[in-house]
Amino acid sequence: MIAGVELTPLSIIPASDGEVMHAIRADSAGYRGFGEAYFSTVSCGGVKAWKRHRLMTLNIVVPVGAIRFVIHDDRIGSASRGVTQTVVLSRENYMRLTVSPQLWVGFQGLGRELNLLLDVADLAHDPSEVDRCAAAAIPFDWEKTA
Numbered sequence: 001m002i003a004g005v006e007l008t009p010l011s012i013i014p015a016s017d018g019e020v021m022h023a024i025r026a027d028s029a030g031y032r033g034f035g036e037a038y039f040s041t042v043s044c045g046g047v048k049a050w051k052r053h054r055l056m057t058l059n060i061v062v063p064v065g066a067i068r069f070v071i072h073d074d075r076i077g078s079a080s081r082g083v084t085q086t087v088v089l090s091r092e093n094y095m096r097l098t099v100s101p102q103l104w105v106g107f108q109g110l111g112r113e114l115n116l117l118l119d120v121a122d123l124a125h126d127p128s129e130v131d132r133c134a135a136a137a138i139p140f141d142w143e144k145t146a
Contacts, residue, residue: 002073002080004100006030007087010061012094023061023096024120030098032057035123041116042067042109047142049106049135056123056130058099065115066090069097072104072138084140089117106135108142 008029013020024031035056042048049070060069072084088110089095099105109115123129135142 002071002083002085002103003078004073004103005071005085006096006098008096008098010094010096012091021061021063021094023063023118024059028059028096030057030059030096032122035121036125037118037120038125039116039118041114042107044109044112044115047106047108047135049108049140049142050104050133050138051106052104052131053101054129054131055101055126056121057101058097058105059120059122060089060097060099061094061118061120062089063091063094063116063118065109065111065113066092067115067117068108068110070106070108070140071099072106072140074104074138075102084138104133104138106138106140 011022068088070086073080075081
């Protein structure tokens with residue numbers, strides 16, 4: 001595991017007329033405050049990589065579909081420097097992924113239909129605090145099976 005990455009199991013509460021899928025509460029581990037919440041989709045096989053937030057903490061949940069997240073640590077002085085971690089989130093693996101600032105994140109849609117993520121971030125989006133690089137800039141085989 002990479003220092004600053006947390007996986008928190010979440011509850012899906014069944015009901016006769018639908019379900020409640022927990023995401024995050026103010027007293028949840030990983031909650032650092034509220035800046036914005038947004039949804040993002042990714043097509044099957046589609047890759048969105050790489051992005052690094054300098055200040056923002058991400059709290060990501062996948063309620064629909066399946067998405068592989070890849071986190072890479074290149075932080076100087078980090079005990080996990082050079083480590084690349086993968087995790088697949090889905091309804092079957094319903095967890096919240098918390099990613100601390102300064103870590104590179106990419107993701108890929110695995111489900112054949114809609115792949116939807118919710119991110120509850122501690123800061124509102126600010127393009128000046130985000131670093132981006134091309135998918136090929138950080139070595140990872142996006143073609144391998146998750």
